[in-house]
Amino acid sequence: MRRFKTRREMNIGILIFALVFVYLIVTIWMYATSKKISVYEVREGSIVKDNSYTGLVLREEMVVPAETSGYVSYFQNEGSKVKAGSSVYALSPDKLTLENEEETPETALNNEELRSLTLSIQNFNENFNSQKFSSVYSLKNEYNTLLQTASNRSKTAQINEQITASGGGAAAYPALRDGIIVRTFDGYEEVTEDTLKSADFDRSHYESHSLEDQMEVAAGEPVYKLVTDETWNVYVELSDTTAKELADTEQIKTRIDKDSETIWADFSILQKDGTYFGKLTYTDSMIRYCEDRYLHIELIMEDESGLKIPKSAVVEKPFYMIPKEYLTSSGSGSSTGIMIQKDGEITYQDITVYAESEDGYVYVNPNELDQHTVLVKPESTETFRPNEKRTLQGVYNINKGYAVFEQVHILCENDDYYIVEENTAYGLKNYDHIVQDGTTVEEDEVVFQ
CATH class of the missing domain: 1.10.287 (Helix Hairpins)
Known part of the structure; x- marks a missing residue:
């Protein structure tokens, strides 16, 4: 009896599974060993640095006493402007x-x-x-x-x-001077810059009272106040560190919390009994705060808007400096380049300009030429050999799939971010994609997002 060997047929399913398994292993290995690049999308933003204080308001105030005793009726509401000679209040033996x-x-x-x-x-x-x-x-x-x-x-x-x-x-009584009517009294009307002290900022015992229509007053008692100057001052207590930081500041942007109004103020620093006081002088808007003795106020040290980028994205890169007049364009005019003299011949070479300086030079990549390169000025026999290098701050833009260095102009910063200038030549734009850590890539390196 003849025996025949059974021929084993290949299992296609096992082969496909093996191929997929090998592919997965290779993919996982490549991912595990590949460089990890984090991408950041550039967006518009702002950074505000401010310090908040409770400020003491001092202004030119004149307390006017009642001429006689009686019930007071006011012609003007609190906060009204009056002219000298116009009626302010009336006194009568009975309520009107x-x-x-x-x-x-x-x-x-x-x-x-x-x-x-x-x-x-x-x-x-x-x-x-x-x-x-x-x-x-x-x-x-x-x-x-x-x-x-x-x-x-x-x-x-x-x-x-x-x-x-x-x-x-009943009798009416006129304003003695032009001014603004205030009917709130707190005993701080006589406080001046010369008498200012730290205790004046303690509000725990602060009290004020207001007079209303038809209230009874005695002769000689305060009946109203007249604020006689549009210029007014707010004083804030400063730490030694802040006082040093603001020592050279003459004007400062402020925000008043009462109505979120932003106002510029003249600024100076006083030192009294070892304490620093910041003096904010305003020349308008006084009528809005004429009833307030204390105001919550913010000193805005910095307030910049632009493109917000992480500080980790910014790197420094050296560049050769060449005079701008040595730049020319290709025959089609589609690219910028330079004329190079080598072995007695002059040839055109494309070159990338990264920035321009105020003194008429442009920044070019050292990888595109070296210090032995001789440049020829267009339509001239003048030559130039690059040897000076300067450093630019910038980030790597990866919109095109590879890293391109772009200069940034830093306006301000906080612990984690910079605000950089927007719409600059050779610079970033809103929604650009950049490398979040600029030290992880090199110029022209391919980056997959």
Whole structure:
């Protein structure tokens, strides 16, 4: 009986599995041993460095005492501007009865006031910027001022009518000077820069009181204050470190927390009894804060906007410097290059310009030429041999799939990020992709995102 050997057939499934398994092993090994490149997308941003303080407000204030005893009726609301000689308050032996101002015709805005308000609203709608919310407060203040004017007009008419009817029992008293009416008193009216001390910043025992219409006052007691100067000062206590940091500062940007208003102030530093005080001097907006003795305020040391990039992305790279007039273009005009003299012949070579200096030089990559290269000035016999090197700060842009060095101009920084200038020649743009750690790649290295 003849025996036949059984021929084993190849199992295609096992072969495919083996090939896939080998592929996976190789892929995992390549991933494990390959260089890890982290990519960062450039975005617009800002860095604000500020210090917050509770500031003490000092201004030119004149406390006016009551001429006689009686019940006080104010012609002007608190925060109103008055001229010297205009009526501020009236005193009467009995309380005056005033109508509801909303029901009097004098409360309505006149045509000129309505026209002014309409123009302000139109201007606000046309120019509103959500990044500058302070414009909302400006419109609000203008609106309140117009309503206050109309309200004062109504009160004045009613008080004068009752003074006339009183037959001399009530009397009106005028402002002694131009100024702004304030009816809040706190005992700090006499504090000056010369008498300023650290204890003035302790608010734990601070008290103030306000006078209202129809309150009874005695002769000689304060009846109102008159703020007589638009210039006002805010004082803040500074640490020794901050005082040294701001020693040469003459103007500073501030933000007042009460209404988030950003205002520039003249700045100086005082030293009294071993304590440093920062003095902020403002020449406008006083009427908005005329009732405040203390304001929470931020000193904005830096406030820069631009492109925000991680500090780890920035590297320094040396470049040769060549005069800009040695640059030329290819015959098609599609590239920039230089004319090189070698072995008695002059040839054109493409070259990459990375930046320009203010003294008329351009930065070129040392890998594209060396110090023995002789450059020929276009349409001239003048030559130049590069030997000077300067360093640029920059990042590696990988938009094209390989690392390209691009210069950055740093505006400010914090612990982790730089703000760099936007829309510069040879520089970064919003949404560019860069290497997050600039030390992990080299120029022209292929980078997979």
